[in-house]
Amino acid sequence: MSSCFCDKAIERTADDVATNAQDKLVQSSDPKHPANLICTLCKLFYYNNWVTGTGGGISIKDSKSKYIYIAPSGVQKEQLQPEDMFVMDPETDAYVRTPQKYKPSACTPLFMACYKRRAAGAVIHTHSQHAVMCSLIFGNEFKIANIEQIKAIPSGEKDPVTGKDINLSFFDTLAIPIIDNTAHEEDLVGGLQMALHQYPAATAVIVRRHGIYVWGPSVEKAKVFNEAIDYLMELAVKMYQLGIPPDCGIGDEKKHLTL
Ligand SMILES: CSCCC(=O)C(=O)COP(=O)(O)O
Ligand SMILES: [Zn+2]
Numbered sequence: 320m321s322s323c324f325c326d327k328a329i330e331r332t333a334d335d336v337a338t339n340a341q342d343k344l345v346q347s348s349d350p351k352h353p354a355n356l357i358c359t360l361c362k363l364f365y366y367n368n369w370v371t372g373t374g375g376g377i378s379i380k381d382s383k384s385k386y387i388y389i390a391p392s393g394v395q396k397e398q399l400q401p402e403d404m405f406v407m408d409p410e411t412d413a414y415v416r417t418p419q420k421y422k423p424s425a426c427t428p429l430f431m432a433c434y435k436r437r438a439a440g441a442v443i444h445t446h447s448q449h450a451v452m453c454s455l456i457f458g459n460e461f462k463i464a465n466i467e468q469i470k471a472i473p474s475g476e477k478d479p480v481t482g483k484d485i486n487l488s489f490f491d492t493l494a495i496p497i498i499d500n501t502a503h504e505e506d507l508v509g510g511l512q513m514a515l516h517q518y519p520a521a522t523a524v525i526v527r528r529h530g531i532y533v534w535g536p537s538v539e540k541a542k543v544f545n546e547a548i549d550y551l552m553e554l555a556v557k558m559y560q561l562g563i564p565p566d567c568g569i570g571d572e573k574k575h576l577t578l
Pocket of ligand 1: 425
C-alpha cells in the first residue's frame, strides 16, 4: 500500500519536472525572448490588418538555443500568450514543447522551409490586402523599381570585405515571386520551395489570393523587410490604378499616366 503511494508520488514528480522544463522554454522577463516577441508582434500586425481573423502569424528562431517558436493554429493571433507557444528543435524536427489544447500553426512546414533553405532567423506570414491585390494584378512575379523604399531590401549580394548583405539601390528592381494558393496552407510548401530555388535572392514569396511570406536573418530584419515590402505593394497597386507600371523607368511615368 505504502509502496504504491510512493510510486505515484515519484511518477507525478517526473511529470512535473518535464512540464516545468517545457514551461521554462516560454517563461522569460526579457521582452525580446521569442515567446514574448511573437505575442507583441502579432498584436502589432493585427492592428496593421495583417493577421486578423486568425490568419497569418510569425515564427522566431531563438538565436541562443536555436529552438524554433511557433504559435498555435486557428487562434486569434492578437490574443496569444507566451504559454501558447510550440517549441521545435530543428536538429531533430521534434517538438520540445507542445501545449496540450492546440495544434501547431498550419504554416509550420512553410516556416521550416525558410529556416532550412534560407537560414532564416524569423518568418512572417501576413494576409495583407496589398499582397492579395498585387497577386490579382500581376502574373507570376511582382516587380517594382526606382522607389526609395526598395533600399530596405537585400539584393542577395554580399560585401566581399565585410561579408554583410548588400541592399538594393534606388536604381534597382525588386522582384518577388508569386505562387498559386492551395486548399490547405501546408500544401503550399512545394510551390514555396520551387520559388526559393528560382529566386535565390528573394526574401519574400507572395501567395495568390492569400497573402505573403517574408523572412530575414533576424526577427528585426524580417520585420523591416515585411514593412518595406508591404509599403511597396500598396504603392504598386496605387501606381497600377493610375496606369503607371510599378517597374517603369524614371521619367517614363508621365507617358503612362491615365489622369
Ligand atoms: C482564416 S486563416 C486560414 C489559415 C491561414 O491561411 C493562416 O495563415 C493561419 O494558419 P494558422 O494555422 O497559423 O492559424
Ligand atoms: Zn495564411
